[in-house]
Amino acid sequence: MQIVSYLRVSTARQGSSGLGLEAQRAAVAGFAAAxxxxxxSEFAEVESGAKNRRPQLAAALAACKLHRATLVIAKLDRLARNVAFIANLMDGGVEFVACDLPHANRLTLHLLAAIAEHEREMISQRTKAALQAAKARGVRLGNPNGAAALLDGCKTAARASAAVRQAKAARHAAAVAPIALSLAKDGxxxxxxxxxLNRRGVPSQSGNGWYAEQVRRTLLRLQVSLAA
Known part of the structure; x- marks a missing residue:
């Protein structure tokens, strides 16, 4: 069976440090070996589980359709903590498996997604209550040094984001390599x-269809990869 791995962490710090990602990658590798x-393909994302807009997840699903593969995640809550999101995904035509629940059926997944969603809402409520209580006690919230104190974090997040985008582009180029290189060799x-590529329904990285410049960049990435 061919599988596409999807990894997710909630913060840029986790994404840049690898905390969380390596454990998820190990879980998927163990599932694949067993x-x-x-x-x-592997896709990694730095995004909150509460948000439904996930560019890397969309790319992972496109890769599943391209390769007729199964989407594999380390834990169900890495996919989403949202019942509607999970339900729509199950109806989207792509099979997926959670390594912590490899034999779960549709009912089980719905129930666990509902529990995860409730847990997310409770965490949010507790955090808001704690901040309000601290503010009532006179605690000054936020960083006293202002936006300047956030500069290093922003730079780290920007580097992590650029690395994720570059890795995504490389993985997508590798996914379409057999077709693109064959067409190029045909002249x-x-x-x-x-x-x-558009006629065959092969998904582009942006999801908006292929054009000549995209093909040029993809072939260039493939040449660099082959040379390496």
Whole structure:
């Protein structure tokens, strides 16, 4: 079985340090080894589980459709803490498995997603209550040094975001490599390759269809990868 790995952490600090990601990657690797599965792509995201807009998850789902693969996550709450999101995903035509619940059925997944959503809401309420109590006691909230104190964190987050984008581009290029390189060897130019990829329904990295410049960048990444 071919699988696509999806990893998620909630903060930029976790994403840049690897905390959380390595444990999830190890869980997916263990699942793949136990089932003699092949990991065709890996996608990592730094985003809150409360948010439904996930570019990396969308790319992972596109890769699943491209390779006819199964989406694998380390834990169900890494996918989402939202019942509606999980329900829509289950109806989206892509099979997915959580390593901590490999044999869970649709009912079990709905129930666990509901519990995770409730837990997220309770955490949010407790955090707000604690901040209000601290403010009532006269505690000054926020960083006394202002925005300047956040500069190092912003730089770290920007570097982590750039690394994630570059890794995403490289993984997508690798996913379409067999088709793109075959078309290039047949003598098609970049515009013709883009037209053929769109005709075959191969998803582009942006999800908005292929055009000549995208094909040029993809082929360039593939050449660099092959040279390395």
């Amino acid at each position: 089932g003699a599965c092949t990991v065709v 098609l130019n970049n515009r013709e390759i883009a037209r053929e």
